[in-house]
Amino acid sequence: MGGGTAVAWYQAVGWSALAAVVVAAGSAGLSMARRRLSRRVQQSRDRRRERYRAVFEHVQTDGTVDPQVVPEWSRAFSDGVFLDLLADALERADAEARSRLIALCERSGYVGRLRRAAWSVWWWRRAYAARWLGRLGSREGIADLIRLSDDVSFRVRCVAIGALGSLRDPRIEPVLLKALDTAGDGDKPSSRRLVPIEVVTAALIAQGAAVVLPLLPRLIEAPIAVREAVANILSWVPDAHPPVRAALLGALRDGDAEVRARAAQALGKVGDVGAVVPLAGALSDTAWFVRLHAARALGILRHASAIRSLVAALTDESWQVRATAAEALRRLGAQAVPALTDCLLTSGDRYAKEQIVEELQRTTFIQEQINLLDEAQTEAGFAARRLLREVARHGATRILLDALRRHPKATVRRRLVDILGREQSPRVIAAFHDVMTADQDAGVREAASGALTAGSGRPTRDVVGRRAA
Amino acid sequence: MIRQVLLWSVQAAVVYVSVVAVVHLLLAVTGVWSVIHSRRYRDAPSRSGRGEVSAKLPVSVVMVEQGDDPTVADRIEALASLDYPAFEVIVVSDGPIGAHLARAMTRLHAAPIDLIYRPVIATARVTACYHAATAPNVVILEKQRTTSADAYNAGLNAARSPFVCILGVGSRLDRRALSRLMASVAEDPERIVAVSGIERTMCAAGAARRPVPVLWSVIEGARTALTAAGLGPILGILLPPRGCLLVQKKAVLRVGGFVDRHGAEYADLLFRVRRALADQRFPRRMVFLPKPVAWIPGPESLTGLARRYHDRCVGALGCVADHLPAGNALLVGWRMIAPLIDVGIAVGVTAAFRWGLVDVSSLLLVWMSLLAVRTAYSSAAILLMDAMLAEDPSRRDVGGLFAAAVLEPMIYRPMAAWWTLRAVWQHHRLGKHARLQPDPTTTPDPQPV
Numbered sequence: 001m002g003g004g005t006a007v008a009w010y011q012a013v014g015w016s017a018l019a020a021v022v023v024a025a026g027s028a029g030l031s032m033a034r035r036r037l038s039r040r041v042q043q044s045r046d047r048r049r050e051r052y053r054a055v056f057e058h059v060q061t062d063g064t065v066d067p068q069v070v071p072e073w074s075r076a077f078s079d080g081v082f083l084d085l086l087a088d089a090l091e092r093a094d095a096e097a098r099s100r101l102i103a104l105c106e107r108s109g110y111v112g113r114l115r116r117a118a119w120s121v122w123w124w125r126r127a128y129a130a131r132w133l134g135r136l137g138s139r140e141g142i143a144d145l146i147r148l149s150d151d152v153s154f155r156v157r158c159v160a161i162g163a164l165g166s167l168r169d170p171r172i173e174p175v176l177l178k179a180l181d182t183a184g185d186g187d188k189p190s191s192r193r194l195v196p197i198e199v200v201t202a203a204l205i206a207q208g209a210a211v212v213l214p215l216l217p218r219l220i221e222a223p224i225a226v227r228e229a230v231a232n233i234l235s236w237v238p239d240a241h242p243p244v245r246a247a248l249l250g251a252l253r254d255g256d257a258e259v260r261a262r263a264a265q266a267l268g269k270v271g272d273v274g275a276v277v278p279l280a281g282a283l284s285d286t287a288w289f290v291r292l293h294a295a296r297a298l299g300i301l302r303h304a305s306a307i308r309s310l311v312a313a314l315t316d317e318s319w320q321v322r323a324t325a326a327e328a329l330r331r332l333g334a335q336a337v338p339a340l341t342d343c344l345l346t347s348g349d350r351y352a353k354e355q356i357v358e359e360l361q362r363t364t365f366i367q368e369q370i371n372l373l374d375e376a377q378t379e380a381g382f383a384a385r386r387l388l389r390e391v392a393r394h395g396a397t398r399i400l401l402d403a404l405r406r407h408p409k410a411t412v413r414r415r416l417v418d419i420l421g422r423e424q425s426p427r428v429i430a431a432f433h434d435v436m437t438a439d440q441d442a443g444v445r446e447a448a449s450g451a452l453t454a455g456s457g458r459p460t461r462d463v464v465g466r467r468a469a
Numbered sequence: 470m471i472r473q474v475l476l477w478s479v480q481a482a483v484v485y486v487s488v489v490a491v492v493h494l495l496l497a498v499t500g501v502w503s504v505i506h507s508r509r510y511r512d513a514p515s516r517s518g519r520g521e522v523s524a525k526l527p528v529s530v531v532m533v534e535q536g537d538d539p540t541v542a543d544r545i546e547a548l549a550s551l552d553y554p555a556f557e558v559i560v561v562s563d564g565p566i567g568a569h570l571a572r573a574m575t576r577l578h579a580a581p582i583d584l585i586y587r588p589v590i591a592t593a594r595v596t597a598c599y600h601a602a603t604a605p606n607v608v609i610l611e612k613q614r615t616t617s618a619d620a621y622n623a624g625l626n627a628a629r630s631p632f633v634c635i636l637g638v639g640s641r642l643d644r645r646a647l648s649r650l651m652a653s654v655a656e657d658p659e660r661i662v663a664v665s666g667i668e669r670t671m672c673a674a675g676a677a678r679r680p681v682p683v684l685w686s687v688i689e690g691a692r693t694a695l696t697a698a699g700l701g702p703i704l705g706i707l708l709p710p711r712g713c714l715l716v717q718k719k720a721v722l723r724v725g726g727f728v729d730r731h732g733a734e735y736a737d738l739l740f741r742v743r744r745a746l747a748d749q750r751f752p753r754r755m756v757f758l759p760k761p762v763a764w765i766p767g768p769e770s771l772t773g774l775a776r777r778y779h780d781r782c783v784g785a786l787g788c789v790a791d792h793l794p795a796g797n798a799l800l801v802g803w804r805m806i807a808p809l810i811d812v813g814i815a816v817g818v819t820a821a822f823r824w825g826l827v828d829v830s831s832l833l834l835v836w837m838s839l840l841a842v843r844t845a846y847s848s849a850a851i852l853l854m855d856a857m858l859a860e861d862p863s864r865r866d867v868g869g870l871f872a873a874a875v876l877e878p879m880i881y882r883p884m885a886a887w888w889t890l891r892a893v894w895q896h897h898r899l900g901k902h903a904r905l906q907p908d909p910t911t912t913p914d915p916q917p918v
Contacts, residue, residue, distance in 0.1 A: 015836075016839070027871055032864065232598050361583065363605070367602070
């Protein structure tokens, strides 16, 4: 490379490298500046938080309010850290401390400032006022919140509806119901953006049982979105009154799957035994999540009349439904055992039986039945033996063999040898050999030896097959 | 004549480098836009196109354990406690259960059970199934040792959910990964067939500071995330991830799962799914979610980085060769051999300058594009990751990352070019050997139907 060319090349590469360094240094500077700024802000917030925390502790623990605190509070209302702490304190405080905090806010003039801000021309000021009026729960602010729930700004309306949800007043209920009806007309063309139905639903859920009765007619004749919202509210606010139960049972036959699912959920929470049969019917619904909620509800209700349907649900196409049904049967315990045994004995569908056995293995149901073997004289122990024999017959021997090797009680191990004695798979024979040589209990060793001897005298499946051929 | 051809070649190289630089800058812009746009996805949405669904779609997470990984217990426990309401974890042990997995199983109170295993995709024999009593959503399969592709296929067979999250070897899922991935699926569960997200590199356990190979690995991850976020909205392409991939089980079964010869290469699976579903009435979608979903282990040394890059390159080149001339295969192939092209152009243009074929402005343009623009893109990716993850890294980490970003085009890129060259050579040799018949004595027993 000639001298001039080399210099030019060095210059080109040098300028490029320099540009790369400048770019990286600039980016690193940006990153460091951001980091330093965020750390400074954080430190400053921490200092202020510590200062305010002492004031809050004083107000919350001491019944009397120090007059010196009031002017300090009026200054602090413009500080975000203070407001965060105040919101946190209002959420955590008991009723007495909460009323003291609210009284202090009113004496400091904060509620008055918020009410003035509710008339601001800026939407963010109005939204801020709505949020804090809701948090403070001052009765003076309810009228402002109701006015803001019909504000021109979408965001202010959302915040005001959410804030109204946290307050208790007879004036609020009609406002929220009207908002629900309006939000349900989401498909109709509207001049302004509607408040999302989730916001209204959350506000109505926060109102609790007070709004349940006026909502019931909407569960029958309102648009789908409203029906879904009402069913959702009823699932969060379980109410055992007869009209509510009747409405929920009706909703279980609704045309919309979401309404049916929520109704099943609500019926489970209500604990209505009269709902067992409709819920068992819902186990054959077309939507998987309706079946899931019905199985969950039946697991909560724990009623014997649902057992057959739950056993049938063990072969559902959705694994979540199968798992929930198995869990529900496990909760039913000994009551469910005869039905399961009958199903395994009588059903002609091999795949269904294998599926049932698999689902039972995935819960602790079989373990619990193995533990019941200790009480062999009782009816439960006898039923458990029958069921486990069927489980073993359908090829699920590993879990039993594992228990045979590890179960602490010799009685249970002996019963397991008895249950598994009819199985002649190599796995079982190998396990019997292990038990025969290594088990601590002489009775178990003898039982295993007896099972092996009986097994060797008995014609094996291959022999039977050859004879049949 | 020769001089003219050389001149045209050099000019083409200059144009190529400039176009790539401009495309990278555009990708940075679209990537940032995509990140801002993606904020509409909440982490736990339940609203789909058909309305609110009161129960979330279940997911099966498939994890393959090979070589007795000492961290397997922590990984399984982390998976079992993911923040999602309906999921199952299927751990496939490729080969006999090792000491560490056995210890993990004892911790989980796993007991052997007889599960129904239907080999929809043919795999080697599954010898045992275990179910964890303390984590009822965890199932462990023990199968004959074969390949990682076969192990993943066994996991796919055992998966019961319509969506399967396939976890890379050694990777971990973010606690909210399933919520994030399924949030985009919930918008259109029928059409979305694959989702992936940002994968972050983790240091070795107990490491006080990040070594240089890890820094380069972090930068590469950040660049890949920015590129994927930028390309997604423009071309609808999902760059093949390394850590985790959420796929529609139906679509994967339709293409027969992973193929042995590519060693569980996600790119190959995505190409085949795209091709198989090309005739559908409504186009299927593959989504990149610009949110962190997985952690991949960082290389412990430069040798580890080289080995990993080389393996990835060999796998990607193998599947790209099978799927050419598909557009996305071209893109993946180009990304793999780009270091080689860049180094070739740098050397070629310098030589051309020496012989007087190009002037100093072209030389400056090429070097600016190769050094400054690449550093700018890396810096943008790092800044975006920092801002998006809202982290507060130490001063040393920030300095180290940007220093590595400056050195990356000068040191890492030529090394990557060398590793790529070796991978291309090995791929060429493997192509010859693939024509030989496999040894029948090493063929494992197939799982009986």
